[in-house]
Amino acid sequence: MIEVRNMVKSFGGFRAVDDASLTIETGSITGLIGPNGAGKSTLFNVIAGVHKPTSGQVLMDGEDITGLAPHQLFHKGLLRSFQIAHEFSTMTVRENLMMVPAAQTGETLWNAWFRRGQIAAEERALAEKADEVLDFLTISHLTHELAGNLSGGQKKLLELGRTMMVDAKIVFLDEVGAGVNRTLLRTIGEAIQRLNRERGYTFCLIEHDMDFIARLCDPVIVMASGSVLAQGKADEIMQNEAVIEAYLGTGLKNKVET
């Protein structure tokens, strides 16, 4: 599905992504882990067209999509969520979802003026769909709340919700888990699996919660200081000395006496 070749992205002198090459198989749920500052988000941003790569290229189904603008990538079926939530703060939660689908009749002025009927119909459909998603994410009580007023985790959910509004080929999730209640994270995990199974989404997700990764992801790719450190099944990775050394650590040293 996605192939990244010798990707390099440097900010000034600093190489955030340093000659990283990896492939994301169609239909897989690929996990991307690594220490803070390993370059995961930067890699995402480069793939999603937010940053121009310093060198290297990105292929989608063999087609070169390097440096395409985000909105172009969206239309090719590539979606992404942000690590630091990017909600539309002055719009209601529902509107946040309804604005997502592409090629809405009402998005060209002419139609907005002279094809009211058709738009109304579309809107109704959209609203229903949005409400389904909100139910699914257990935040339907916030349908009419301004997105700006959501709690940290709720914003995360909203981010995920957006990707569920359209039929995407591949979805990049940057730390959906961070700040999301673990029980809910389970449901989200199941959701991801379902989307993957039923709708054939391909996923690539960054996460620091290893249980979550272990539960969902195959394969798991480990990045460190800008390049790929290891790749393989979750359990192998968790045994991998280098990975433990760089990323997982060995658990708490002190213990409290209670």
Add this chain to the structure above:
Amino acid sequence: MTEHASAPLAGDAPFLIGEAMSGGYGTGPDILHGCTIAVNRGEIAVIVGPNGAGKSTAMKAVFGMLDLHSGSVRLDGQDITALSPQERVSRGMGFVPQTSNIFTSMTVEENLEMGAFLRRDDIRPTMEQVYDLFPILRDKRRQPAGELSGGQRQQVAVGRALMTKPSVLMLDEPTAGVSPIVMDELFDRIIEIARTGISILMVEQNARQALEIAHRGYVLVQGANAYTDTGKALLADPEVRRTFLGG
């Protein structure tokens, strides 16, 4: 299962307590409904709960960032409900908010300096300690914090709070987005800090690890205490595990 909701805390009077707090944002509906949070001197209290339960709100309330229409906040026995946030800071309270918790346009080092704004003594040693705790920050000290990675930002945020040398430290999801190894480091450090007699009050979604080290755990649901007990006990409670800790 045991209901501890408003049971008085074990041992001496709590060092910091927000008692029966009710309130919301501006003119909006109440978010908190008589919720109580307390922590003893040198202990660690952890708040867990579903998203939107009001954990952050509760923290903000304790720090005086939204006005309560009932309930009170007491620090070391004195009522501080009326004090402004920066007065609370000067009384030795430190707080790391959940979001926008760094000065993005300032360098890492300046962020730390700002943390120590009220301190008149030499801040070098503390800064060194922070750098030892989060080595990556030492390399990035001259970089604008806005250019850091998510996890690195989180580390800066915590570092900033540590710089204040507070007597009570309030952390809203300090480990969100940090790698396991850093998280362990962080928790270790928090335990050490607590040992030096500083009280720690934190919200966590990595609930299991957090409750591991917590003397006291609170489960908030819809702005009210659902369960209150020692961290261990909560971890042991199957009901809590299922509904809040993800099994």
Add this chain to the structure above:
Amino acid sequence: HSNEIKIGVLLGFTGPIESLTPSIAAGAELAMTEVNESGLLLDGATVTPVRGDSTCVDASAATAVAERQITDDGIKGIMGADCSGVTGAVLANVAVPNGIVMISPSATSPALSEAEDNGLFFRTAPSDARQGEVMADVLMEQGVKEVAVTYTNNDYGKGLADAFQAAFEKAGGKVTISAAHEDGKGDYSAEVGALDSAGGERLVVVGYVDQGGSGIVRAALDAGAFDTFHFPDGMIGDALTEKFGDEIEGSSGQLPGTDSPGGDKFKELAGDAADASSPFTPEAYDAAALMMLAMQAAGSAEPGDYKDKIEMVANAPGEQIFPGELAKALEILKNGGDIDYVGATAVELIGPGESAGSYREITIKDGKIETVKYR
């Protein structure tokens, strides 16, 4: 009062020429008080000025104000407006439709001569076209063959500068450069740089003395670009000598004025009630005076009636009237006599209600303005 006649004084009290307008208004109101004191106008009517802010630049606001003066205050005539832009708008959209007489003391744009006015529009300041020729003659006679010109970038400046250039070149002179300057801008080094580089025996400054004009002179003097200048009416006033004194020794200029003692008479009459030497102040006095005398002549304050009398009272034949003699004039008119109003600026209305304009040539000597001769 038995009956009160209101006259609108429509000037830009705020905006670009806000510093000129107070004394212009004072000039006009001087005439009105004089008439009131005589108590002779239309058997004992009193005249009251109604000030309105034309803003000088905002045509819409100006028309609204004029509209209000007419309908609310019921003015019988407008002494104004000042800047030709707003004057044109008020004339077309308010004065003509409502049949109100306008006498402008300062709108000098030739274009206004063509304006559709139903004989309602007059002005006591001569059209720029005329002054341009006079200015050319003055310089030629002094043997000045090459000058640089800078003009304030509005219809007055541009119009006069063009008229002058045409006349000067026809007479065989050379204008090395004709550069605009915006009034009230922060800095004029650029203009002075260009002017200096173009060179010339004199710098002709077609501007306002308390506006960009002085800015240019100041910059030119400081940079040593020019030390003698030539000034048209807008520049000549006590302010000029106060500012530059003998720095501009030997500079020349001309402004509307006559050997007829009118100018001086007005000066002493004005005293400190109005700055007689500030631009367009005498013209304002005359404008107001003309309006009231015409009323007297027509025996009515209705614009429709007195508009046709204005030329009559302004021009010969008849007894000459100078500032301070309005009472006398009223008396004569009352007795059906005829007058030739000379006033402060030797008003002579020609063609479409314009002042023919006779000019006073001046020079700066020992930091004072000295009259050379009249032409």
Add this chain to the structure above:
Amino acid sequence: MSDILNALVAITNFILIPATAYGSQLALGALGVTLIYGILRFSNFAHGDTMAFGAMSTILVTWWLQSQGIGLGPLPTALLALPAGVAATVLLVLVTDRTVYRFYRRAKAKPVFLVIVSMGVMFVYNGLVRFIIGPDDQNFADGARFLISARDFKQMTGLDEGLAIRSSQAITIVTAVIVVAFLFWFLERTRTGKSMRAFSDNEDLALLSGINPERVVMLTWVLVAALATIAGVLYGLDKSFKPFTYFQLLLPIFAAAIVGGLGSPLGAIAGGFIIAFSEVAITYAFKKVAGYLLPEAWEPDGLVQLLSTDYKFAVSFVILVIVLLFRPTGLFRGKAV
């Protein structure tokens, strides 16, 4: 040889010196604008009139001093009156902040509201100044007008091109440099300065660090008032004081602040010079210079002028736009809210 000298002198006298002085004047104004933008995060349209007010109050005091026969010898008396002017202006802006701006700050209003509000304030100051001192221009400069005047220079050097440097120009340039250096040091190095930046970056977090917002704001206004007064007075000394002109100055001042990058003191001065030089240099007619440099034969009869001075303002803005196209937030990477 002397031709070349003459050419150089001409260029210095008509481009370098005036542009530098004007540039510094703009820079001083821009500093105030940039400071407010940097700390309080809005474009303050009242700044021009704040400058006018500062200048006015200084003038009033100056007149009094002059009437008392107190002076600074060669230096203009105004410098002596400056502190008083600053004090008055500080008072004014602080009152304004209390009565006007604070409300919106508390309400966390969008910057644009503050911009519009500042327009309201601009109107009020505008009226206030004209009210007290009237709309006409006032001359209050005294002391030695020139360091070196064109005439003297000609006599000294025997060149037929003059070179003039006004003392006001010299004072302005020196002051500008000093002030910029000070502000830079203050914001980047001192604890207070940093706390101000912190406040502008993230108000809530500043609160949590124990920074007192009211104090920061007050300090900012005091600095701004001082800057405005200094800028206003120096400008008035060099040209003359006229309320309307100060409003007109607002445009180039903003241009300067923006080109340099809002929020950056260094940017302000760089911007000031860019605007000033593009105004003066690009519309300069090189006829004379060419006359000196080229042999008789090729002497141009045209003006050798890129654009007529009518477009000097336009030119400086074209330059501005071009700069922004390559550096979207100004030369020194300014802020953007």
Add this chain to the structure above:
Amino acid sequence: MRTVFLFALVGLLFVVTGFTSSWNVALGIFNMGLISAIMALGVNMQWGYAGLFNVGVVGFVALGGLAAVLVGMPPTPDAWSAGGPRILLALLAGAGAVVATIALRRAMRPGWSRALATVAVLVVGFFLFRAILDPAVEAIEAVNPSSTGYLGGLGLPVLLGWPAGALLAAGAAWAIGKTALGLRSDYLAIATLGIAEIIIAVLKNEDWLSRGVKNVIGLPRPVPYEVDLQSSESFVARARDWGIDPVTASSITVKLAYAGLFALVLLALLWLAQMALNSPWGRMMRAIRDNETAAAAMGKDVTARHLQIFVLGSAICGIAGAMMVTLDGQLTPGSYQPLRFTFLVWVMVIVGGSGNNLGAVLGGFLIWFLWVQVEPIGLWVMELVTSGMDGGNPLRQHLIESAAHMRLLTMGVILLVVLRFSPRGLLPER
């Protein structure tokens, strides 16, 4: 509800003026109010919908006015024969240079060579342009400078000038947008401010185009002239039976005619604006305004939308400009001051309530009304203050003298008060 109330209130203001002073005044202000409302509508689109900080309003208004002149005024045959074709040629040359530059930049790779080449082409193009243009300009401006001295217009009905104004403004906006829309917030603001200054500078100094500062006066009207009405028997007769004196009747009739035309335009635009805002398109716009990165990631073409809205808004300002020139019957470039046409319009939008079309319209009427009416208020206040003092009192003199400046002061105070008590505008977005 609040909306209805406030509009009623403003309506009342006009009615009261109508009774207390006169319907002429009221209608006069009202007409300009309609135009202001349209300008506010345009700015509100750009700021309220898309968060574009356009402070170049005055430029687009002026362009609209120019269009009205170029369409409405009769042509000047002598001028055309003197240099018309040559002017066109020059303009073509200029356009050619620009096109060449763009093509060049497309062709070459970024780098020094490209930069140099660009500059070279532009400079050469510029001189070529001037070389062709200048003589033509000389020739044209020589033709009877005091009354014409310019090419004149097409002599078409001036109403056609309004759409033309929209087009002209839109064209300029498109060019500007293409280059400047990359900029953010206040940087875009100052850029547009500058470009507006440039437009005005051109209008002021290119006499061959529209007589520059010498002004074009006597623009033909879309409505009858008062004097004609006054001289038409039937009208006078009708006025008589209505019991109004013909003069007043005539000017009121004319004003009503204008009011009708303007109201028509305003309502049409308002309808379109509302429809747009409450449609998926409007939603998309708000999303972009809130968070461009996210909007882009959700497949919205941010740049294209920005350009679209910028052009639309500017076009509306253009129409307003054309309408205003039609109303004044003259084009006076000197009067296009940012304070009056940019800042005042912004005040209208913000006071009215940005993001809310009705708000903008309301603000347009209210602020314009105040702008005109505060003047007497100022005087009145002064007289009140000084009523105690005796006539000769110098302070009294001074205060009365400076009464005119109360205008701005009062304006400022009112503005501050309004924003103080409804900080998000009279009709907030939500």
